[in-house]
Amino acid sequence: MTETFTAPAFTPPTRFAVPGRIAVSNRDAAVWQTATLTEIRRETPWAATFRFAAPAWAGHLPGQHLMLRLTADDGYTAQRHYSIASAPDDDGHIELTLDHVDGGEVSGWFHTVAEPGDEVEVRGPLSGFFAWPGDRPALLIGAGSGVVPLMSMVRHHRARGLDVPLRLLVSARGPEELIYAREYGAETTPVFTRSAPTGVPVGRLTAEHVAPLLAKAPEGGWEAYVCGSNGFAEHASRLLVEAGQPVDRVRIERFG
Numbered sequence: 541m542t543e544t545f546t547a548p549a550f551t552p553p554t555r556f557a558v559p560g561r562i563a564v565s566n567r568d569a570a571v572w573q574t575a576t577l578t579e580i581r582r583e584t585p586w587a588a589t590f591r592f593a594a595p596a597w598a599g600h601l602p603g604q605h606l607m608l609r610l611t612a613d614d615g616y617t618a619q620r621h622y623s624i625a626s627a628p629d630d631d632g633h634i635e636l637t638l639d640h641v642d643g644g645e646v647s648g649w650f651h652t653v654a655e656p657g658d659e660v661e662v663r664g665p666l667s668g669f670f671a672w673p674g675d676r677p678a679l680l681i682g683a684g685s686g687v688v689p690l691m692s693m694v695r696h697h698r699a700r701g702l703d704v705p706l707r708l709l710v711s712a713r714g715p716e717e718l719i720y721a722r723e724y725g726a727e728t729t730p731v732f733t734r735s736a737p738t739g740v741p742v743g744r745l746t747a748e749h750v751a752p753l754l755a756k757a758p759e760g761g762w763e764a765y766v767c768g769s770n771g772f773a774e775h776a777s778r779l780l781v782e783a784g785q786p787v788d789r790v791r792i793e794r795f796g
Contacts, residue, residue, distance in 0.1 A: 568598050569664050572609065575634065577658045583719045587685060589625060589637045590650060594662060599628045601671035602692040603765065603793075606634070606664030610646060620646045623688040623767075623793075624665065627695035634662070637688045637719060670765065670793045674702050679753060679762035679785075681745070681776045683711035684719070686768030689793065691720050693765070694727065705758045711745050711772065745772075747779055754783040761786070767793045 575592035582588050600606075605623045626635035640651040672678050672693045680690040687710045697706045708728040712718040714735035724730070731749060736742045753762070764785050766776045773794040780790055 569666065572661045572663045573597070574659050575662045577654055577656050577660070578633075579656060580654070583637060583721075584717050586717070587637055587639050587719050588651060589635055590654070591626075591633060591635045592660070592662070593632060594634050595632050597632065597634055597662075600624055600634075600665035601668065601673060602627060602696040603671040603689045604665035604667055604692075605689065606636075606662050606666060608636070608646070609661040609663075610649060611661070618645050621666070623692070625688045625691050625695075627692055627699050629696060629699040637685065637691075639685045670767070670791050672696075672763070672765065674700065674704065676760065677705040677758045677762050678707075679764045679780075680706070680708040681710075681750075681764070681766045681768075681780070682708070683745075683768035683772040683776075684717070686766075686772065686793070686795070687719055689767055690765060691723070694723075697727075698725075707753055709745065709749055709753075711768070745776060745779065747783060750776075750779045751783045754780070754785055761789065764790045765793075766790065768795075770794050 573594060573596045575594040577590060578593050579591040580588055581591070605621050607619055608622055609617055609619045611617045622636045622638065624634055625637045626633065638647050638650050641647045670689060674696055678693060680693060682690045690708060690710070694706065694708060706727055709731060710718070710728060711731040711733060713733050715721065715732065715737060718730055729749065731745050732740060732742055733744055734742065762785065764780050766773050766780070768776070773792050777790050777792055781787055
């Protein structure tokens with residue numbers, strides 16, 4: 541994952557700190573630990589959430605990711621970075637939501653072989669750049685599986701009953717591809733690019749979605765978080781800046 545289109549970003553008051561909750565040292569985050577798969581939840585025909593018991597997990601900030609390692613019987617290993625979907629408040633458990641990538645070595649194993657009881661190795665959390673400590677208004681914009689780290693923020697906001705404003709714009713090709721569709725509430729506006737329920741417009745994310753949120757920004761303004769493909773990240777960040785969002789308060793995580 542790359543982090544671009546940003547000037548020096550806001551740094552949380554304490555390193556890797558959710559207020560009143562965690563402070564994870566870099567040394568602890570570098571240690572591999574065993575996580576046991578406990579549940580698989582289908583989100584869309586192409587994406588599923590994998591829940592792990594990880595008793596030694598020290599916590600994370602919403603928006604951070606981890607490194608996951610699979611080891612085959614012959615000793616071959618494969619490692620991947622994955623955004624964490626669960627809130628830090630979910631003690632002893634972490635959740636990852638993975639697309640089934642065509643030809644994907646690790647995602648293919650998860651979607652076709654993995655079952656509860658399987659063990660993997662994880663370490664982290666990694667990268668504080670895209671993290672949201674929950675202490676300032678957050679405007680979240682994601683597309684496809686780019687919503688995963690943003691959902692960690694939404695879940696944390698709800699779990700803590702935070703008063704700080706939070707809004708989510710999430711883009712999907714259609715309702716059947718909208719990850720976490722059952723969980724969204726009043727904070728979320730879905731944007732459908734190819735098909736939509738009756739009465740809902742179809743089309744790309746536009747200035748009409750973004751400008752009203754910037755025009756009525758809360759006191760102190762938004763900290764904006766954008767996550768998705770390279771093309772979507774460029775498009776969404778451009779819309780934000782054109783609507784008046786300061787460039788140094790746009791954080792981007794992209795893939796593809």
